[in-house]
Amino acid sequence: MDYRQIQYFVVLYEEGSVTRAAHRLNIVQPALSMQVARLEEELARQLFVRSNRGMIPTTHATQMYGRFLPILAEFERARAELLETGGALSGHARIGLPASIAQDVLPAAMVEFSQRFPGVTVSVTEAYSEVLVQGVTSGQLDAAIVNKPRRLTLQAAPVLDEEFVLATGPRHARVPAKVTLREASRLKLVLPTRQHGLRAALEGFADAAGLHLECVMEIDSLPAIAQVVEQGELATLLPRTALRSRLADGRLRAHRLVRPALVRHLVAVSHPRRPVPPPAASLLEVLVRHLRAKDG
Template sequence: MIELRHLHYFRTLAETLHFGRAAERLHISQPPLSRQIAVLEEELGVKLFDRSSRRVVLTEAGQRFYLDTATVLAAFEQAKRNALAAARGTAGELSVGFMMSTAYSVTPAITRRYAAQFPQVSLKLTETLPLDLAEDISSGNKDVAIMYRPQDCTGLESVTLYREEMTVVLPPGHRLLEHAVIDPCELAEETFIIVPRRIAPALHDMIYNYCLQFGVTPNIGLEINMQQTIVNLVGEGLGIAIVPRSMRNMRLTTTTFKPLRAAPVIEVVAVWKADNHNPCIETFIESARESCALVSRDEVQS
């Protein structure tokens, strides 16, 4: 059976055309080199060298074999590099699910940075409802989720990527538009548009409990799955909403965002299954944390 060492022996002899010098370069003695070249020729069924007492010359078959083995060895070296990159998480495949609301905050920056840092990783991004993200991670349908912290983290690992204040969004002509900061007590008579608890329990509970702290029981008029739809409906005059601050980046002319007194803060986390050993997860988490740190820094400076 032909082994890689046979190819190295052959190429060294082909380049030196001298058994003694080739053996010296390979750090073996001349007789084993001669035997291995003979084994190679027997396996191939062709003569690679013309030998005489005075010189060694490549045959036509040997010249062809020399050219082709360069490709073989280059492919093997690339395979070694690929294996090492995959083991280090710098190459491979990674499936990431994200909430649509994070498309207005950190997901674009995370994606750009990771794609630039690890171009050999095939990154698949999928927009998914928070309700389904944790299940996708637990079932193995996705490697990482960018989401609000799930209620049940059994078997999951998570790390906080980003924290942002909640803000109130008002429709055109609203009576509170002139207020610099909105007190939750002033929202007692308002109709709220809110995400259903079954879709995003962390976000729903934060909004509801925040209002209760100020003696306000939210009058829920509409329950809508997507944050951007909620903001759009506020712009149509169907109610008010408390949403993550990054939703301002929708830049609708029909809505106005106002800060809240003692505004609550929502966390966006990266979640992955504890026994998922895809090495790309580690590089993604590290890159995502770096990216979100830059986003937070830029927000502070602005």
């Protein structure tokens, strides 16, 4: 067993496809298949089940992935640091983002990053904050920007404090520019489901104020929520970032929430025992800067 076999195995596990894994590694597919076969032969265990859905990892593969991923990540971090001191940054960055950030901030940030660091490949995972925290904990992600949870064992750095707004569409009855949470709670709302971190935050604000949110429709897709509000007579409560493009072109109207203001706290999380590799740290810096610039 050598480093190359471990690297090939980890990438194949993450991609679930020989074609995608070979492309990410910049090698031909037979070379990847041969190394994985040799690894299986050496371990006397089947690591993947070949199917028309791709490469399905076995229980042994999952155990191996959990053990080898931190080792590989540390090797890549050291390699990237050495290369950085000698010139252009290279390597692979694995970052996680919630949907409320990814859909608006990510495109421009990725364009800038790819121009500045053409030698770095990138994987961006969009998921709930809870899933992203688990990804950083397990080593599947180098770092992530998440809604700050109440309990956190990871290292966290403040990114942005952002207010929720009440958003309405052109068909909605007139609403003042500023509304209290009590007034907003009486409107018919479309909100994310209770599995979503934003919904949990909203329910926490409502419970603290002794209020009940009049949710008549639940949708986890934030773009879908925006479309429903834009085309109908429902309203929503979401961070401004999640609605920015529609607010900018007038498809939605934002109403500031007062008494109390609802604020979410975004943090960048990383593992306390695994420093963020330079490629991921550079990507995180670009993302945070774009996020703060858009907020301003």
